[in-house]
Amino acid sequence: MAIDARLDPGATTWDSAADELPLGNGDLDRLRDARSAAGGCPVETSLAAYELGSAARS
Structure with missing residues (x-):
């Protein structure tokens, strides 16, 4: 997917369909x-x- 090129390969992501964090x-x-x-x-x-x-404001 195109967005994957912008993700750090070791990043923790969130998906509403997943029971655990990918x-x-x-x-x-x-x-x-x-x-x-x-x-x-x-x-x-x-x-x-x-x-x-x-x-987030820091």
């Missing part, structure tokens, strides 16, 4: 493969960034 590209790829094998992938309709607490 740790790195390998976990993310396995999650995507499992979702594809199950017959479908979610379609993102929007993406928004939010400022979380005072640490």
